[in-house]
Amino acid sequence: MDEAPAAPDAFESNRRYLGSVAYRLLGSLTDAEDVLQEAWLRWRAVDRQQVAEPRAYLTTVVTRLCYDQLGSARARREAYFGEWLPEPAVAEEDSPAHRAELGESVSLAILAVMEQLTPAERAAFVLHDVFAVGFDEIAASLDRTPDAARQLASRARRRVRDGGRHSTVDPAEHRQVVHAFAAATTNGDLEGLLAVLDPEVVWHSDGGGVVSAGARPVYGADKVARLILGLTARAFVPGSTASFAFARVNGEPGMVFYEAPGRVGGVLALSVREGRITEAHIVVNPEKLTHVV
The missing domain is CATH 1.20.140 (Butyryl-CoA Dehydrogenase, subunit A; domain 3)
Structure with missing residues (x-):
């Protein structure tokens, strides 16, 4: 038997x-x-x-x-040098891993705000x-x-x-805003960026002192837009093999930046409200990106 x-x-x-x-x-x-x-x-x-x-x-x-x-x-x-942001959890859009996480997703923005809680509150x-x-x-x-x-x-x-300006839109609208942001960024379109950024948008970055990144948040659409276009101009120089891919970052539409094929340079999470980006969190500290492919 x-x-x-x-x-x-x-x-x-x-x-x-x-x-x-x-x-x-x-x-x-x-x-x-x-x-x-x-x-x-x-x-x-x-x-x-x-x-x-x-x-x-x-x-x-x-x-x-x-x-x-x-x-x-x-x-x-x-x-820690500069802002400390959580390690991003990245999955391909509509992958099984992403679908398994949807019921318990916590955005990168909310995880960042949770750093202000006591251990018991968290x-x-x-x-x-x-x-x-x-x-x-x-x-x-x-x-x-x-x-x-x-x-x-x-x-x-x-x-x-x-504690934060979190996303309040459905995934389809969120994805549409992220794609509009990507198009304006790659085309060097200042007016297009300003159209998709909330006037009071906040840009957070985490380089951990390992790579260059702002030590403090950047506030306001004009300053954030010009910062983004400056970063893009340096990354996508003629002959560069840099690229980006859309992905789910902590359950929400976001982007992964590649310095070269197979070499992750950063992960970007975007909070969206009423069709505009209210908050951006970009993690470029390589020590926090070892699990991203």
């Missing part, structure tokens, strides 16, 4: 979900992988017979590991608002009461809502 197939390991069954939780808590794909490795080691060591709800148990393990990292990460980021917000984890489970992860966890999530939600 054939043996029944072994039941799938709970950690492997939940790996993508746990990785998504860790990334959204930390804003770093690299750090999220480190957390997953440590969580896996702890899962191997635990008595599985004593774990009634493996997914809830593993969520608690990952949350606590991330919570421990967030305090030291904040200190490192305060010493954990409560991500677990409840992104992954629909109940407050009883969140409370156990954070050693708080359910009411305290609810208050943390509410406070974080308010701070995230008030």
